[in-house]
Amino acid sequence: MKKFLLNSTLFSCFASIIYIASLLIVGKLAPTYLKPNLPAGFERRNGFSYTRYREAESTTQKDVLFLGSSHAYRGYDPRIFEKAGFSSFNLGSSSQTPVQTLFLLRKYIDRFQPKLVVLDIYPVLLNSDGVESTLDLMTNAPIDFSWMRLALTVNDIRVYNTFVFSLFKKLLSEEIQEQSRYDGVDTYVEGGYVETFKVITLPYNSLKANKYQLNENQYEALLGIKRELTVRSIPFRIFQAPVLPGRYAKATNVEHIDSLMAGLDTNYINFNKHVLWSDSLFADDSHLNQYGVDVYNKQILQLLPAHNAIDNIISKK
Amino acid sequence: MLFNSTSFLIFLPIVFILYWFVTNRSLKAQNCLLLLASYYFYSCWDWRFLFLLAFSTALDFFTGLKIYEAKNIRWKKIWLAISVGINLGFLGFFKYYNFFVESFADFIQVFGFRPNITTLNIVLPVGISFYTFHGLSYVIDIYYDRIKPTTNWVQYSLFVSFFPLLVAGPIERATHLLPQVERPRVFKYHQAVDGLKQFLWGLIKKVVIADNCAEYANQIFNNSDQYSGGVLVWGAILFAFQIYGDFAGYTDMALGTARLFGFELLKNFNYPYFSRNIAEFWKRWHISLSSWFRDYLYIPLGGSRKGLWMTVRNTFIIFLVSGFWHGANWTFVVWGGLNALFIMPSVIWKSKNKSTITVAEGRLLPSLKETGQLLLTFALATFAWIFFRAESLSHAFDYIGRIFLLESDYNPFHYAELKGSKLCLLLLIPFILVEWLGRENNYAIETLGFRWPRVLRWVLYALCLFIVGMYMHTGGTEFIYFQF
Numbered sequence: 090m091k092k093f094l095l096n097s098t099l100f101s102c103f104a105s106i107i108y109i110a111s112l113l114i115v116g117k118l119a120p121t122y123l124k125p126n127l128p129a130g131f132e133r134r135n136g137f138s139y140t141r142y143r144e145a146e147s148t149t150q151k152d153v154l155f156l157g158s159s160h161a162y163r164g165y166d167p168r169i170f171e172k173a174g175f176s177s178f179n180l181g182s183s184s185q186t187p188v189q190t191l192f193l194l195r196k197y198i199d200r201f202q203p204k205l206v207v208l209d210i211y212p213v214l215l216n217s218d219g220v221e222s223t224l225d226l227m228t229n230a231p232i233d234f235s236w237m238r239l240a241l242t243v244n245d246i247r248v249y250n251t252f253v254f255s256l257f258k259k260l261l262s263e264e265i266q267e268q269s270r271y272d273g274v275d276t277y278v279e280g281g282y283v284e285t286f287k288v289i290t291l292p293y294n295s296l297k298a299n300k301y302q303l304n305e306n307q308y309e310a311l312l313g314i315k316r317e318l319t320v321r322s323i324p325f326r327i328f329q330a331p332v333l334p335g336r337y338a339k340a341t342n343v344e345h346i347d348s349l350m351a352g353l354d355t356n357y358i359n360f361n362k363h364v365l366w367s368d369s370l371f372a373d374d375s376h377l378n379q380y381g382v383d384v385y386n387k388q389i390l391q392l393l394p395a396h397n398a399i400d401n402i403i404s405k406k
Numbered sequence: 407m408l409f410n411s412t413s414f415l416i417f418l419p420i421v422f423i424l425y426w427f428v429t430n431r432s433l434k435a436q437n438c439l440l441l442l443a444s445y446y447f448y449s450c451w452d453w454r455f456l457f458l459l460a461f462s463t464a465l466d467f468f469t470g471l472k473i474y475e476a477k478n479i480r481w482k483k484i485w486l487a488i489s490v491g492i493n494l495g496f497l498g499f500f501k502y503y504n505f506f507v508e509s510f511a512d513f514i515q516v517f518g519f520r521p522n523i524t525t526l527n528i529v530l531p532v533g534i535s536f537y538t539f540h541g542l543s544y545v546i547d548i549y550y551d552r553i554k555p556t557t558n559w560v561q562y563s564l565f566v567s568f569f570p571l572l573v574a575g576p577i578e579r580a581t582h583l584l585p586q587v588e589r590p591r592v593f594k595y596h597q598a599v600d601g602l603k604q605f606l607w608g609l610i611k612k613v614v615i616a617d618n619c620a621e622y623a624n625q626i627f628n629n630s631d632q633y634s635g636g637v638l639v640w641g642a643i644l645f646a647f648q649i650y651g652d653f654a655g656y657t658d659m660a661l662g663t664a665r666l667f668g669f670e671l672l673k674n675f676n677y678p679y680f681s682r683n684i685a686e687f688w689k690r691w692h693i694s695l696s697s698w699f700r701d702y703l704y705i706p707l708g709g710s711r712k713g714l715w716m717t718v719r720n721t722f723i724i725f726l727v728s729g730f731w732h733g734a735n736w737t738f739v740v741w742g743g744l745n746a747l748f749i750m751p752s753v754i755w756k757s758k759n760k761s762t763i764t765v766a767e768g769r770l771l772p773s774l775k776e777t778g779q780l781l782l783t784f785a786l787a788t789f790a791w792i793f794f795r796a797e798s799l800s801h802a803f804d805y806i807g808r809i810f811l812l813e814s815d816y817n818p819f820h821y822a823e824l825k826g827s828k829l830c831l832l833l834l835i836p837f838i839l840v841e842w843l844g845r846e847n848n849y850a851i852e853t854l855g856f857r858w859p860r861v862l863r864w865v866l867y868a869l870c871l872f873i874v875g876m877y878m879h880t881g882g883t884e885f886i887y888f889q890f
Contacts, residue, residue, distance in 0.1 A: 090595075108872050111876075
């Protein structure tokens with residue numbers, strides 16, 4: 090038995106080394122179709138995660154911290170909040186679900202020391218496994234061993250492989266090159282925001298009926314976010330940024346999600362219901378363009394006093 | 407809990423450590439631990455069906471004792487009938503109730519009746535076909551005086567519900583497994599290492615081969631009306647490897663796990679796709695089920711002792727029953743019937759197939775004749791699998807009909823949604839090669855690198871783990887045989 094345990098331990102160490110070496114060789118040399126569990130295409134892709142998370146590493150103390158999916162980094166413009174007297178940073182990332190939000194919050198909360206945290210909820214993602222968003226973050230953000238916690242939470246072999254691959258690439262000083270702040274359509278704005286002036290071309294034909302679902306992991310993560318902020322006495326708001334009205338109308342159970350979010354006691358606001366949004370304010374069926382963001386962010390600034398959020402920021406300043 | 411899940415990765419080492427380090431001084435404690443672990447393993451699917459498992463176990467334990475103690479043959483028969491009747495009653499209710507009701511309704515509609523039928527939303531308890539057959543073999547063996555019943559409830563329960571074989575076999579015999587449960591187990595280094603290697607090869611079969619093939623086999627079978635004959639043939643081949651990888655992979659993992667605890671389970675697969683005829687195929691595929699039907703149905707029916715036509719009849723009966731055992735659908739019955747038909751040349755001409763001898767034994771390559779036989783047998787088995795996989799008989803006939811339509815664009819890789827199946831081809835080639843090279847062993851990698859220096863052997867196993875990590879299918883599918 091002793092021999093079995095000893096050899097098992099030795100083999101585990103040995104196999105880990107061979108695994109990592111194989112991963113690095115295949116990851117570097119093999120064509121995409123030969124490495125299905127080391128997904129490609131996330132490096133410096135749209136969303137500017139690479140630039141955002143590097144900027145986040147050198148930023149401190151902001152009044153407001155925005156988190157969420159592309160709806161967050163395309164929906165909350167730090168320049169507008171700056172004009173109103175509040176500094177802010179947008180930590181949104183593509184397809185970010187509450188699971189990643191909780192991890193990012195824990196990682197960056199002490200750096201930013203925000204006085205208000207806004208989590209943008211895109212209900213489609215509440216039933217997601219969170220793999221896509223994790224791959225985006227692990228490929229682009231400056232990761233370290235602490236990211237293992239996120240890998241374990243998501244628990245997917247593609248995430249583990251990407252984690253190991255990115256980590257060792259970093260150790261081998263093979264960082265990806267600086268990302269351009271303009272990709273032909275979108276512009277990265279300091280503070281994590283992505284600006285676009287594109288206007289949706291209508292009619293938009295690919296809208297299908299949609300039923301939102303919330304899975305247990307995501308709900309647990311939402312509760313975790315709330316706990317984390319409650320312990321630190323940081324006010325927390327959940328907003329649902331507007332989507333194209335035609336798309337919103339296709340969702341069959343918005344009330345269900347609204348009541349779940351309201352149940353979290355976070356002064357939840359579904360902005361789809363708040364204003365009649367014109368189609369010209371959207372870049373696509375899901376995201377506002379800059380004209381829309383101007384309207385949306387002013388709405389928020391008008392509503393925040395009613396939620397005592399701005400008072401809280403001012404009182405802590 | 408699946409063998410290829412994270413929860414099993416935690417469950418297995420915990421049970422292993424408790425088994426060899428905490429309860430190792432007492433056989434009773436070891437058996438109790440394994441029984442508890444097995445019930446926990448089963449409850450991970452649906453704890454409510456634990457009661458059914460426990461009831462089935464109690465029934466066979468009790469009737470087994472009663473059959474043994476019966477003073478005359480009449481009472482032996484009564485107790486046997488009670489056990490068989492209740493066991494098959496449960497199996498029939500959970501598995502076949504809706505099938506019989508619907509088939510009856512369809513039948514009387516032919517005569518113009520419009521029946522008002524009620525089907526029930528019945529959940530099929532995982533593994534019911536397997537543990538029912540465990541119990542049946544036990545009581546039938548007692549009835550025929552092949553074994554004496556055990557009086558130890560824990561040992562009998564463990565025989566029925568030992569977690570590696572509980573949900574998808576192999577279907578064990580009391581004569582083989584019960585003595586292992588009754589005697590103390592000693593940890594053997596080589597047995598445990600062998601178990602881990604067999605588990606690893608089973609894992610590759612399941613998550614790399616079966617699950618990757620499943621994605622495209624499902625795509626092709628579910629949309630068969632959109633594809634040309636060449637694509638449908640590719641779909642059938644992918645399914646043939648899916649079901650082999652899935653079931654033989656599960657079996658390898660089950661056998662490997664059992665070895666870690668000092669148990670040797672029955673061999674269930676012996677390279678069935680390297681068979682020279684369908685008779686040989688059935689001596690190599692799901693061996694524990696085939697031999698079960700042979701011993702408890704075919705031989706009691708007279709086997710091959712009563713002339714050619716009785717042999718033909720008995721062969722058809724066991725294949726049709728075997729088909730029906732797989733599921734409540736006419737597709738399985740036709741699948742069984744087709745296999746019976748394919749086996750007929752061996753039955754009628756009593757060709758002494760060389761089923762116990764491995765094809766091209768001692769040689770690297772098969773002869774031309776053997777190659778032809780292997781390809782023909784694979785083609786016949788794959789043809790029959792179409793019925794096994796199809797949703798209905800009409801779907802199967804339509805699928806086969808389309809294969810013979812001469813449509814253009816027969817290349818599956820021309821379809822955007824099937825381009826990824828190139829990876830299956832790239833995985834299948836080395837897989838078949840390794841299976842071919844290892845076909846004289848219990849499992850393909852058993853002696854691979856046996857004489858190499860340890861470091862090279864470890865590199866080989868580590869690369870196997872890397873293949874799992876890089877090529878395992880992330881969609882994740884349950885084991886096909888869980889539904890049976």
